[in-house]
Amino acid sequence: KAGVTQTPRYLIKTRGQQVTLSCSPISGHRSVSWYQQTPGQGLQFLFEYFSETQRNKGNFPGRFSGRQFSNSRSEMNVSTLELGDSALYLCASSSIWPATEAFFGQGTRLTVV
């Protein structure tokens, strides 16, 4: 079966802009979680959605938001981009949460200039 698909793979945005990233989970998986990965902070948990409801949220400002659709696809949005938002954004899907096996997408590399 198809893996987790994240689009786009690469993105360059200017400070102050907003961005939307997309994640399509493995078919049948209802839990989607998002992580931000940077060299300095490592993998930081952003939020987790299950059946269109955000169940868990990490310690990120309100500029970071997300949603999940009825087909389990998820989007995350970052408004008023800052240079420090440059990172690899990873999406993971699983059938349960916390996952005993999380399946990750290839990530979206966001560069803010």
Added chain:
Amino acid sequence: SQQGEEDPQALSIQEGENATMNCSYKTSINNLQWYRQNSGRGLVHLILIRSNEREKHSGRLRVTLDTSKKSSSLLITASRAADTASYFCAVEYGNKLVFGAGTILRVKS
């Protein structure tokens, strides 16, 4: 931080040698997982060990868990150049899957 912490931060070995990475965590856990990440790509699940297990094997991977010391180790035997990657442990904290900082493994051929 409630993350697992891996050591060493980086490890460089010759092909055929064994590689050992360690992970320490702070509170009691239900299970501990190990993931691999090839440069700039997504993470791949390697193995899960439950809190009532002490050792688990999967191919060339051997994972141990010592709940009294709150630590785990990942051993890769007979390493190959293709094992070059970052390795992360992950534990559940507050209904979140929290990852350590990772160990960068370089296997030289």
